[in-house]
Amino acid sequence: MSQTNEVRAAATGDKQPAELAGAARGRGEDREALSKKYVVARAKDIPVGERLIVEVLGRSIGVFNVDGRFYAFLNRCPHGGAPLCRGDVVGTITAERPGELTFDATRKFLACPWHGWEFELTTGESWFDPARYRARAFHVDVEGGETVAEDVSRDMSRDIEEGRSEFVDPSTHRVKGPYQATMIPVDVEDDYVVLSLRRLTTAPASETGAR
Amino acid sequence: MATRALQTGRPPEHRDSGLAIVDADFHNATGGKFAEYLPERWQRFLRTTGQRNIDHYASTTQQRALACRLDANPPTGGPPGSDPAFAREQLLDLYDISYAVINNIEAAASGNAPVDFEIAHARAVNDYNFHEWLSADPRWLASINLPADHPEAAAEEIERCVGMSDRFVQAMVGSRAERPLGNPKYWPMYEAASRHGIPVAFHVSGGSRYNHWTGVGATEYYYEIHSVFPLAAQTMLASMVFEGLFEQFPGLQIVCTELGWDWVVPFAWRLDATWDVLREEVPHLSRRPSEYIRDNVWFSTQPTVETEAPADFYAVYQQFAEFGLAKHLLFATDYPHWDMDSPFDAMPQMLSMDDKAAIFGLNAASLWGLELPDAARTGAK
Numbered sequence: 001m002s003q004t005n006e007v008r009a010a011a012t013g014d015k016q017p018a019e020l021a022g023a024a025r026g027r028g029e030d031r032e033a034l035s036k037k038y039v040v041a042r043a044k045d046i047p048v049g050e051r052l053i054v055e056v057l058g059r060s061i062g063v064f065n066v067d068g069r070f071y072a073f074l075n076r077c078p079h080g081g082a083p084l085c086r087g088d089v090v091g092t093i094t095a096e097r098p099g100e101l102t103f104d105a106t107r108k109f110l111a112c113p114w115h116g117w118e119f120e121l122t123t124g125e126s127w128f129d130p131a132r133y134r135a136r137a138f139h140v141d142v143e144g145g146e147t148v149a150e151d152v153s154r155d156m157s158r159d160i161e162e163g164r165s166e167f168v169d170p171s172t173h174r175v176k177g178p179y180q181a182t183m184i185p186v187d188v189e190d191d192y193v194v195l196s197l198r199r200l201t202t203a204p205a206s207e208t209g210a211r
Numbered sequence: 212m213a214t215r216a217l218q219t220g221r222p223p224e225h226r227d228s229g230l231a232i233v234d235a236d237f238h239n240a241t242g243g244k245f246a247e248y249l250p251e252r253w254q255r256f257l258r259t260t261g262q263r264n265i266d267h268y269a270s271t272t273q274q275r276a277l278a279c280r281l282d283a284n285p286p287t288g289g290p291p292g293s294d295p296a297f298a299r300e301q302l303l304d305l306y307d308i309s310y311a312v313i314n315n316i317e318a319a320a321s322g323n324a325p326v327d328f329e330i331a332h333a334r335a336v337n338d339y340n341f342h343e344w345l346s347a348d349p350r351w352l353a354s355i356n357l358p359a360d361h362p363e364a365a366a367e368e369i370e371r372c373v374g375m376s377d378r379f380v381q382a383m384v385g386s387r388a389e390r391p392l393g394n395p396k397y398w399p400m401y402e403a404a405s406r407h408g409i410p411v412a413f414h415v416s417g418g419s420r421y422n423h424w425t426g427v428g429a430t431e432y433y434y435e436i437h438s439v440f441p442l443a444a445q446t447m448l449a450s451m452v453f454e455g456l457f458e459q460f461p462g463l464q465i466v467c468t469e470l471g472w473d474w475v476v477p478f479a480w481r482l483d484a485t486w487d488v489l490r491e492e493v494p495h496l497s498r499r500p501s502e503y504i505r506d507n508v509w510f511s512t513q514p515t516v517e518t519e520a521p522a523d524f525y526a527v528y529q530q531f532a533e534f535g536l537a538k539h540l541l542f543a544t545d546y547p548h549w550d551m552d553s554p555f556d557a558m559p560q561m562l563s564m565d566d567k568a569a570i571f572g573l574n575a576a577s578l579w580g581l582e583l584p585d586a587a588r589t590g591a592k
Binding site: 083 | 275280282549552557
């Protein structure tokens with residue numbers, strides 16, 4: 001089993017991960033907050049086979065690096081409420097008939113650490129009960145530091161102009177906070193894992209099923 | 212911590228609802244520490260000979276190592292359930308549980324060791340629970356481990372533990388002993404429990420030299436074993452009813468733990484139908500079999516009933532309740548085992564608040580004589 005790294009706010013303290021756009025935070029998030037993108041880690045901080053559990057807008061989310069591709073899931077199993085992202089990433093085992101087993105290492109599932117329910121890594125779809133349950137998967141991407149830095153800077157400027165940023169010191173108009181020690185400093189030389197809270201897929205399935 | 216509450220703890224509607232939770236089935240693990248509580252002779256036995264348990268855990272799969280959740284390994288090391296502080300955090304605090312009954316099943320095996328070792332083992336586990344868990348948090352309660360197949364020693368151990376602490380709330384044995392557990396051989400154990408007014412619980416248990424769970428032979432797959440846990444309970448309840456255990460000890464309360472509850476009512480009907488035509492064989496019974504089950508037997512919920520259509524859960528529950536067992540259903544998590552039930556995800560939302568209050572806390576409070584938080588008592592009648 002791979003090591004589970006759990007962090008709050010991606011680095012330290014109680015702050016949210018760096019937001020690419022603006023200052024929406026807390027539980028009273030709106031549509032706009034959900035459409036924003038969040039820098040959750042340096043790409044190199046989540047090596048192949050590892051995962052990082054972060055908190056974004058009050059949601060616990062696991063970000064996985066599986067063979068160099070990143071996947072993100074809400075850290076809650078829709079079946080029994082377990083911390084889903086502490087489970088294992090597993091391949092697929094099938095059998096044409098008893099005793100004839102085929103293992104497909106390329107088709108991957110996230111298996112819940114409790115009851116072992118499996119969710120397809122690429123979609124969050126359940127193989128146990130696809131009609132009722134689907135793990136919530138999020139869009140996650142790797143972006144270059146230069147792009148991230150530009151976006152951060154542009155969005156911060158806009159927020160400052162519109163008086164929306166909590167990070168503005170009103171006396172100096174200087175921006176403090178998330179891009180300094182408490183957060184992930186953005187460095188143009190690095191790649192960053194960028195998360196969006198919009199759903200990965202458009203096909204809706206009941207999140208809670210038959211609770 | 213906020214993170215956990217958001218993740219899996221109480222949902223918003225239950226943060227202030229006054230719903231008190233009692234967990235009827237929590238498992239700790241001594242991680243070998245029980246040995247420190249053994250007499251020197253048996254410590255030496257452990258070192259030089261070792262246990263020959265036919266171990267239940269050895270039959271679990273790698274994905275279910277020790278039959279535990281993958282996320283239940285304490286950061287301090289040791290097996291899941293061996294660190295009181297971590298278990299408190301991951302269970303009691305997370306779900307705001309008022310009490311959890313420790314069922315340590317390490318000594319519940321039967322017939323795999325010298326008699327005196329089995330007796331000493333059960334004592335050592337009870338002492339371990341008393342010194343390392345009951346003192347760690349007032350929310351822990353414990354079952355008394357008993358060497359079931361040595362009923363005189365079991366009766367003595369009940370006396371000893373009840374004398375140590377009133378937080379030993381019940382006695383507990385495994386679900387497969389040498390004989391079906393209603394056999395008069397075991398009555399000294401029931402006599403002691405009755406005299407002290409504590410229930411006797413049966414838990415799915417590990418190695419037994421005597422019997423398989425199935426009653427008809429060993430299984431190939433862990434999946435098979437896990438599916439047939441209730442079979443032992445059916446044999447056992449029939450034995451208790453027809454041997455006249457409840458005639459002898461009318462106040463005795465039996466708790467079936469992790470043995471299912473959805474099968475109980477049809478099974479009770481079957482017992483009644485059999486009694487109707489074969490009662491000459493058991494003239495010592497003064498009541499219909501179902502009446503003993505209704506008055507003397509309790510059931511824990513985990514693993515919860517997962518019906519094909521969600522609404523069918525309510526049909527199963529309604530049958531159970533209308534039969535007269537609504538007040539005898541006890542919520543249980545089975546932490547830290549892999550098939551654990553989280554309180555707010557395992558029990559369907561369709562249950563009324565009154566039903567939930569009974570299942571989650573009030574039934575347990577009446578069985579074990581527990582004080583629940585004030586809000587809980589007014590929450591439902």
